[in-house]
Amino acid sequence: MGSLKSDVEHENTSMINPMDSEELRRQGHMIIDFIADYYKNVEKYPVLSQVEPGYLRKRLPESAPNNPEPIETILQDVQEHVVPGITHWQSPNYFAYFPSSGSIAGFLGEMLSTGFNVVGFNWISSPAATELENIVMDWLGEMLKLPKSFLFSGNGGGVILGTTCEAILCTLAAARDQILNKIGRENISKLVVYGSDQTHSALQKAAQIAGIHPKNFRAIKTTKSSSFALTPDSLQAAISSDIEAGLIPLFLCATVGTTSITAVDPLEPLCNAAKRYGIWVHVDAAYAGSACICPEFRHFIDGIEGADSLSFNAHKWFFTNLDCCCMWMKNPTALTNSLSTNSESYEFLRNKASDSKQVVDYKDWQITLSRRFRALKLWLVLRSYGVANLRNYLRSHVNMAKQFEQLVAGDNRFEVVVPRNFAMVCFRK
Amino acid sequence: MGSLKSDVEHENTSMINPMDSEELRRQGHMIIDFIADYYKNVEKYPVLSQVEPGYLRKRLPESAPNNPEPIETILQDVQEHVVPGITHWQSPNYFAYFPSSGSIAGFLGEMLSTGFNVVGFNWISSPAATELENIVMDWLGEMLKLPKSFLFSGNGGGVILGTTCEAILCTLAAARDQILNKIGRENISKLVVYGSDQTHSALQKAAQIAGIHPKNFRAIKTTKSSSFALTPDSLQAAISSDIEAGLIPLFLCATVGTTSITAVDPLEPLCNAAKRYGIWVHVDAAYAGSACICPEFRHFIDGIEGADSLSFNAHKWFFTNLDCCCMWMKNPTALTNSLSTNSESYEFLRNKASDSKQVVDYKDWQITLSRRFRALKLWLVLRSYGVANLRNYLRSHVNMAKQFEQLVAGDNRFEVVVPRNFAMVCFRK
Secondary structure, eight states: OOGGGGGSSSOOOOOTTTHHHHHHHHHHHHHHHHHHHHHHHHSSSSSSOOOOOHHHHHHSSSSOOOSSSOOHHHOOOOHIIIGGGGGOOSOOOOOOOOOOOOOHHHHHHHHHHHHOOOOOSSGGOOHHHHHHHHHHHHHHHHTOOOOOOGGGGTTTEEEEEEEHHHHHHHHHHHHHHHHHHOGGGGGGGGGGEEEESSSSHHHHHHHHHTTTTTGGGGEEEOGGTTOOOOOOOHHHHHHHHHHHTHHHHHHEEESSSSSOOOOBBBBBHHHHHHHHTOEEEEEOTTTTTGGGGGGGGGGGTTTTTGGGGEEHHHHHHHHHHHHOOEEEEEEEHHHHHHHHHOOTTTTOOOOOOHHHTOSGGGGGGSSSSSOOOOOHHHHHHHHHHHHHHEEEEEEEHHHHHHHHHHHHHTTOOOESSSSOSSSSOOOOO | OOOOGSOOSSSOOOOOOOTTTTHHHHHHHHHHHHHHHHHHGGSSSSSSSOTTTHHHHHHHHHOSSSSSOOOHHHHHHHHIIIGOOOOOSSSOOOSSSSSSOOOHHHHHHHHHHHOOOOOOOOOGOOOHHHHHHHHHHHHHHHHHOOGGGGGGGGTEEEESSSSSHHHHHHHHHHHHHHHHHOOOOOGGGGGEEEEETTTHHHHHHHHHHHHHHHOOOEEOOOOGGGOOOHHHHHHHHHHHHHTTTTTEEEEEEEBBSSSOOOOOOHHHHHHHHHHHOOOEEEOOOOTTTGGGGGGGGGGGTTGGGOOEEOOOOOHHHSSSSSOOEEEEEEOOHHHHHHHHOOOTTTTGOOOHHHHHTOOOOOGGSOOOOOOOOOOHHHHHHHHHHHHHHHHHHHHHHHHHHHHHHHHHOOOOEEEEOOOOOSSOEEEEO
């Protein structure tokens, strides 16, 4: 960052160079030790933060400081005031929600990305950011044995978003505009979105944001008899009733590994039912998609060839620090038609590479323009651990759950509520 | 991360502990040195990457490796294959787009956040993440001398999102639902969104995603006579013409520091005009908002008290590594009404603290559920540099631009196209 001598004294402060490489080195090493110590001790903390609402405002000053404070003081405050307010997702004793399973490689990859600090919204703004993302998404797609139609090599393609909410919103917008461009925008209030009563809240939220009429959001009831999976019959019934009412079926979110009980919606028959009505099928495998890199678990996404898009969160159960949602789709053009802005009007977005259509401009695959270089951390995870190890980690988690399930099932104080699919066991007293 | 002995040998691989604190320490120190060296040398690289489309696929393997690779090999590949494909946003010679001005403090804050790797979607999932965000957003709001109605202490509030695109989409959805709940959802196709022909593409994109009819997006023409600012008269004319056509004015995005020439839309008269029609006014100060912490530049957001929401990107010109978009609004309830999902249906989102309504659950202030602990990096920036220094940095950038503008103006080979407002000079041959 440049500076001119004449600017130095405006208020009575010391000019610090916020990009000084030796100061970054000194402070960076301190933070590494801080985090390594945190990991060493994380098991000792109560997993759930014990603070009361409003605790932090009582401990921190009312305004930002006028003068610089040394990193030593700040780190002391992190330890004394922030750490007690953290719910320790990285603790081995953490069993809430889905995991947020970071790793050394994921952490290092995020560091590199933060250090380069590029804004890779189109190819030219940092070609490596786009091209590495293309490559790792194809790698991962192959690990999942996705049909070639979901890969760049087969005219589909993958993108790294932040979260599943974004994946669903983007594909929902694509589906919506594809149909409205045929039948007229004024029909937006007739479009219907389908999921089950086990589908993640992300679907409802995406539908709200995309302007779907709240009355046209279907959370189809599931029952224990189908292990809380969405059945093709109940989907068909809902569709028929909507069509009879003059509505237009638009979008189905099928889930592989639901949030509450990791139920698996049967993709093949659901996709078949949906296809008859031109419904876009998105598969949300946020948690369980990871496991499908193991041949013995791949069957959970059997039928994926009938879907339009698929997403899973590498930040859940794939050792990649938050955030990293991997999404593939067969027809990226539907997505970019919906999400691109006419770059004729925005001169700053124009460049030779984009005009040549030889490159991917990821800004048109997502909600936002700016984007972080997330592919680095996924690349580091894949390389640092290797496919065989990654499979073994996932297996070992499933095996632990299997053993736990057996212990619970053998104890007459408890009941296993639904059969276990992955590394989560649903039980009750 | 736990493991059971019985799982160790499934394929012929070495089990590595992806959370081993000493290994994190060893590898983390290596990465710090790598990044410090990168910063030391960044000036030597050509700013714009010199690679050709498709360069990276030629250099990397076709599939992910089966076995682990050492960090040393990976870092060598980062240097040899990734760095040449980077457009060096952190180079002092970088002058494209808006800056992506990281800093040591911003980098360290992101490291801490990545290390803790919490998913702070609601208060209970990591109270410190929510409360620190409440606090720094109030600190920063005070630094900008925002009216109390935009701060938590005045029943407004602030949130850290990823980018301005998200800020605009969230507020647009809030505005849309507020009006549709009164006049009926079927009127969505009548809603009109206003900006100028200088407004960032983020507005058009947000309107597309939110289901606004593409015909109802107004990019009102600006001219050199108003230094390319949106004039209240032209806004009024557009509104009148839309009302006459039976349409319903919904949303205005006014910009302080437009993308192409850093024009400043006059907030006070625009807000007055908008208020007559119940239009939601969002102020996009993505780049220039930072400067408004200096008393001598605060006048650029005069009139903000008439707006509904304001956002600026701390990742642009405020030393906070990507991504960090700060948004304040007067009526968070309008936002949460639009973006929250009925938590009765989603048991995993329910907890005592949320039910008590004593806490902020930021999941309802944004598009996604999951969110990173971004407040840490902003807190580190504010504390490491202090308000006085931050003001001086911004001043020094403006002063450099001022000197450059004088040099250009005094050279008859060049013409300064519009008067400079901030640290950007628009000139041509």
